[in-house]
Amino acid sequence: MERAVVQITLFGLLLALATTQLNKGNWDIYSFHINSTVTSRYATTVITSRVANRMNESKEIEFQVRIPKNAFISKFRMFIDGQVYDGVVKGKEKAQQQYTEAVSRGQSAGLVSSVGRTLEEFKTSVTVAAHKKVTFELTYEELLKRRLGKYVLQIHARPMQPVKDFKVDVYINEKAGINFMKVKGGLSTNVLATAITRTQVDKQAWVYFYPTEEQQKTCDSCGEEGMNGDLVVVYDVNRNPSLGDIKKSRGYFVHHFAPSSLVSIPKNVVFVIDQSGSMHGRKMKQTRIALLHILNDLAEEDHFGLITFDSSIVHWKRELVQANEQNLESAKKFASNIHERGSTDINKAVLEGVHMLNAHPREDSASILILLTDGDPTSGVTNLEQIQSNVRMAIAEKFPLYCLGFGFDVNFDFLEKMSLQNNGVARRIYEDSDADLQLKGFYEEVATPLLTDVTMTYNGATNLTQTNFSQYYNGSEIVVAGQITDNSIETFTPQVIAISVRLAPPCTPAVIFCGRHNMMMFSDTNAIVESNGTESDSHIQRVWAYLTVKQLLEKELVLSGSEKENAKKQALELSLKYSFVTPLTSMVVTKPQGENTDVLHKPKEGETPEEFRPNAAGGQAFSGRRSHGGFPGKLTLPRSHRFLLKTENLSLPLCFDVTGDVRLKLLRHPNRGLSVNGDLDSVQNGGFRRIVIHLKADLLVDIDTREITVREGQTLSIPKLKRGAYLSSLTVIRRDKEIDVAAGDTRMVILIHEKDGNEFLWPILRQKPLDNNVSGILGGPTIFMSFFCRASAVDYSIVSSPTHDCWLMSAESALQRRLDDFII
Numbered sequence: 001m002e003r004a005v006v007q008i009t010l011f012g013l014l015l016a017l018a019t020t021q022l023n024k025g026n027w028d029i030y031s032f033h034i035n036s037t038v039t040s041r042y043a044t045t046v047i048t049s050r051v052a053n054r055m056n057e058s059k060e061i062e063f064q065v066r067i068p069k070n071a072f073i074s075k076f077r078m079f080i081d082g083q084v085y086d087g088v089v090k091g092k093e094k095a096q097q098q099y100t101e102a103v104s105r106g107q108s109a110g111l112v113s114s115v116g117r118t119l120e121e122f123k124t125s126v127t128v129a130a131h132k133k134v135t136f137e138l139t140y141e142e143l144l145k146r147r148l149g150k151y152v153l154q155i156h157a158r159p160m161q162p163v164k165d166f167k168v169d170v171y172i173n174e175k176a177g178i179n180f181m182k183v184k185g186g187l188s189t190n191v192l193a194t195a196i197t198r199t200q201v202d203k204q205a206w207v208y209f210y211p212t213e214e215q216q217k218t219c220d221s222c223g224e225e226g227m228n229g230d231l232v233v234v235y236d237v238n239r240n241p242s243l244g245d246i247k248k249s250r251g252y253f254v255h256h257f258a259p260s261s262l263v264s265i266p267k268n269v270v271f272v273i274d275q276s277g278s279m280h281g282r283k284m285k286q287t288r289i290a291l292l293h294i295l296n297d298l299a300e301e302d303h304f305g306l307i308t309f310d311s312s313i314v315h316w317k318r319e320l321v322q323a324n325e326q327n328l329e330s331a332k333k334f335a336s337n338i339h340e341r342g343s344t345d346i347n348k349a350v351l352e353g354v355h356m357l358n359a360h361p362r363e364d365s366a367s368i369l370i371l372l373t374d375g376d377p378t379s380g381v382t383n384l385e386q387i388q389s390n391v392r393m394a395i396a397e398k399f400p401l402y403c404l405g406f407g408f409d410v411n412f413d414f415l416e417k418m419s420l421q422n423n424g425v426a427r428r429i430y431e432d433s434d435a436d437l438q439l440k441g442f443y444e445e446v447a448t449p450l451l452t453d454v455t456m457t458y459n460g461a462t463n464l465t466q467t468n469f470s471q472y473y474n475g476s477e478i479v480v481a482g483q484i485t486d487n488s489i490e491t492f493t494p495q496v497i498a499i500s501v502r503l504a505p506p507c508t509p510a511v512i513f514c515g516r517h518n519m520m521m522f523s524d525t526n527a528i529v530e531s532n533g534t535e536s537d538s539h540i541q542r543v544w545a546y547l548t549v550k551q552l553l554e555k556e557l558v559l560s561g562s563e564k565e566n567a568k569k570q571a572l573e574l575s576l577k578y579s580f581v582t583p584l585t586s587m588v589v590t591k592p593q594g595e596n597t598d599v600l601h602k603p604k605e606g607e608t609p610e611e612f613r614p615n616a617a618g619g620q621a622f623s624g625r626r627s628h629g630g631f632p633g634k635l636t637l638p639r640s641h642r643f644l645l646k647t648e649n650l651s652l653p654l655c656f657d658v659t660g661d662v663r664l665k666l667l668r669h670p671n672r673g674l675s676v677n678g679d680l681d682s683v684q685n686g687g688f689r690r691i692v693i694h695l696k697a698d699l700l701v702d703i704d705t706r707e708i709t710v711r712e713g714q715t716l717s718i719p720k721l722k723r724g725a726y727l728s729s730l731t732v733i734r735r736d737k738e739i740d741v742a743a744g745d746t747r748m749v750i751l752i753h754e755k756d757g758n759e760f761l762w763p764i765l766r767q768k769p770l771d772n773n774v775s776g777i778l779g780g781p782t783i784f785m786s787f788f789c790r791a792s793a794v795d796y797s798i799v800s801s802p803t804h805d806c807w808l809m810s811a812e813s814a815l816q817r818r819l820d821d822f823i824i
């Protein structure tokens with residue numbers, strides 16, 4: 001078989017691809033899953049898209065998804081016709097050769113390009129024979145960064161067409177405990193809000209997003225092309241007041257340090273604002289608005305300075321002054337009169353800002369220099385390296401420089417390098433209606449310094465990521481990872497030394513030692529958690545690799561000569577070892593060329609049972625029936641089943657018991673003619689043995705653990721439905737351990753659990769109908785089901801079935817109705 005090669009690269013580079021006009025109507029994305037697992041802020045997301053070519057000729061099928069910019073792609077595979085095509089990460093030059101060859105043969109190539117503020121688009125395509133299927137699977141990894149007191153996991157969903165089997169599953173596992181969790185983003189609003197289920201128990205949280213096909217067409221910003229938007233999960237973890245948490249596994253550790261119960265350090269801040277001609281119009285106006293907000297937020301013990309510049313410098317005042325009411329009033333007057341004119345002398349302006357800070361030494365304070373500009377230096381010193389060198393010498397590591405690049409004309413590389421050389425960061429401010437909020441938001445991140453001169457030391461560890469930080473701000477987090485030399489807890493001793501404001505003893509509870517000159521030491525051997533469990537063992541090592549590569553890439557930007565080459569070499573080696581697609585590497589995907597014409601599993605179209613997974617899915621394909629052992633011979637007492645009722649306001653969920661062989665009303669949705677009943681299993685050690693769904697008068701779906709039967713009207717009977725059915729008003733999808741049922745605005749997942757060799761069913765409402773008239777055990781408040789257990793209840797609404805403590809009460813009080821109302 002001939003093979004073509006496609007390269008996925010972070011830099012689109014030289015080649016303008018001929019955009020293939022794809023005939024979208026001819027292929028069908030029949031399944032689209034996004035699965036994101038976050039463990040200790042490290043998110044691994046897998047996007048799986050299954051596509052069928054429904055035509056009787058071969059078609060080029062496209063896979064196009066958006067992922068966060070901060071993430072590294074670590075895996076891409078395609079399954080076509082029994083073959084797996086794995087992407088291989090290679091050094092850029094090596095991959096480039098194959099790329100060029102493929103393109104010269106006229107073959108298409110995949111690439112990653114930047115879209116909007118936070119996303120990158122990954123695109124590739126493959127030719128699929130008539131009536132064949134392809135599965136695309138993309139994995140990316142990202143260390144979530146804490147900003148303004150929260151972590152943000154952004155999931156972009158844009159399958160390009162409505163998809164019958166669409167779902168997003170998010171699982172968060174944080175040893176420190178989850179403090180709060182919210183679901184935001186365009187996809188969490190209005191008509192889609194009911195498709196989101198969220199569960200949070202102490203250290204774990206789950207978010208499920210299961211919109212029905214109907215909803216995918218009718219939501220905001222959705223249309224015939226289906227959904228297009230973000231699901232954003234925002235959360236924070238509980239804080240240990242001292243050293244934070246340190247996780248250790250297989251010779252690697254990661255340390256999250258974010259003490260919160262500290263006193264803020266007064267700051268000396270100088271704003272250097274570009275007022276050159278290019279700031280004309282909205283940019284200047286937004287800058288004025290942002291400045292006014294920022295001035296309002298200064299604390300009285302802060303000192304500040306304000307200079308504007310074009311080809312010359314305008315001082316509000318020549319030195320820093322206290323942020324008292326009178327000075328703020330005067331500064332606001334000055335700020336509201338900033339107007340654009342002239343050219344851009346960045347060198348002079350920044351050096352003047354440095355001079356002002358240097359001339360204003362103040363004990364127990366944190367100095368910060370913030371530059372806002374929208375263009376290249378055009379007057380005074382214009383040689384970029386010269387400016388960087390001047391600024392670096394003037395600052396001499398005494399305080400951080402933050403550069404805000406406004407709009408797209410700005411030389412962002414220059415600003416980024418200058419910030420990194422001076423312990424700061426650069427941020428792009430997008431020219432948009434919310435630019436003033438972006439400016440203000442950035443300022444808020446650095447508004448509350450809590451520590452300066454933070455030095456993290458780890459005896460007994462090596463190959464550490466960055467350990468010295470000039471400042472630590474409230475709402476942020478310092479993360480350090482490394483390798484433990486001697487794999488023994490006794491010799492591994494982490495410690496943090498930093499400077500804070502002077503406090504009267506006994507300082508704060510966070511600190512175990514207060515030295516002279518407000519030096520603080522944080523140390524706590526209890527903070528170390530050895531991870532021995534089943535949870536992805538390699539994940540701490542990957543956090544280390546991710547951080548190391550990110551920091552080496554930054555170093556490469558700042559260094560020169562052999563040091564630069566060395567940083568680049570190390571970053572490349574690690575990227576290859578951990579299979580990260582970084583700016584130094586590319587992913588090469590080999591794919592089939594031409595079509596293999598023998599059709600072994602040509603799927604039958606129409607009403608007959610259909611295969612919903614390609615045979616090519618290899619390990620993912622269904623592997624026959626699960627075992628379902630016989631009935632135990634001996635008589636048993638009727639079983640009690642414990643139901644769990646989760647309410648957001650109570651610290652513990654409620655639970656109640658139902659005993660005996662009963663049929664329960666699970667859901668009544670009269671306006672849709674939908675009703676769902678479940679038979680509890682009174683003999684076996686299980687939950688429901690059978691669930692029956694009626695839709696209107698003529699459609700019935702009968703589900704047990706072994707088979708699904710669909711009856712439509714008087715005539716059609718489909719026994720032993722293995723994979724699923726797509727009927728006009730109802731979709732049933734059978735996956736490995738769950739059955740997904742969607743009807744109009746309702747979507748239900750029935751999990752198949754196994755206990756002691758017996759299988760049983762657990763229904764969960766993933767998509768609550770909007771209608772108030774819905775009733776039944778699932779139709780009331782958020783209710784989840786659980787199986788009886790003495791001291792607690794097992795939550796079978798979650799695949800991994802965690803155990804919760806609960807308040808046991810009578811069914812009547814929990815449901816606020818007579819139990820008989822739910823029994824048929």
Ligand SMILES: *[C@@H]1O[C@H](CO)[C@@H](O)[C@H](O)[C@H]1NC(C)=O
Pocket residue numbers: 035036037169
């Ligand atoms: C999601 O991914 C995790 C980790 O790979 C896996 O354990 C889990 O079963 C997946 N969940 C689903 C719903 O596929």
Ligand SMILES: *[C@@H]1O[C@H](CO)[C@@H](O)[C@H](O)[C@H]1NC(C)=O
Pocket residue numbers: 056057
């Ligand atoms: C494809 O199907 C159409 C309509 O069913 C038919 O007219 C056409 O000849 C078919 N083409 C091939 C290549 O079989």
Ligand SMILES: *[C@@H]1O[C@H](CO)[C@@H](O)[C@H](O)[C@H]1NC(C)=O
Pocket residue numbers: 149260262263264448474475
């Ligand atoms: C830091 O932020 C937290 C949460 O936003 C807040 O409760 C606390 O008061 C802040 N600390 C200081 C010193 O401002």
Ligand SMILES: *[C@@H]1O[C@H](CO)[C@@H](O)[C@H](O)[C@H]1NC(C)=O
Pocket residue numbers: 462463483485
């Ligand atoms: C540190 O990492 C480098 C390469 O990543 C490796 O060669 C070296 O052995 C590591 N050092 C230790 C002490 O493990």
Ligand SMILES: *[C@@H]1O[C@H](CO)[C@@H](O)[C@H](O)[C@H]1NC(C)=O
Pocket residue numbers: 455467468
């Ligand atoms: C970190 O700071 C400490 C103390 O200020 C210093 O001794 C050490 O050399 C610094 N380390 C790095 C890597 O800069």
Ligand SMILES: *[C@@H]1O[C@H](CO)[C@@H](O)[C@H](O)[C@H]1NC(C)=O
Pocket residue numbers: 532533534
């Ligand atoms: C992990 O270690 C803890 C205590 O150190 C122990 O209780 C637990 O059983 C261990 N888990 C596994 C999977 O070994």
Ligand SMILES: *[C@@H]1O[C@H](CO)[C@@H](O)[C@H](O)[C@H]1NC(C)=O
Pocket residue numbers: 647648649
């Ligand atoms: C739960 O709390 C929210 C706000 O905190 C409130 O609006 C809601 O009524 C409460 N629900 C119950 C059942 O008490």
Ligand SMILES: *[C@@H]1O[C@H](CO)[C@@H](O)[C@H](O)[C@H]1NC(C)=O
Pocket residue numbers: 671773
């Ligand atoms: C809800 O049901 C009641 C009777 O069961 C009916 O009177 C009412 O119109 C229904 N409401 C809606 C919105 O369908």
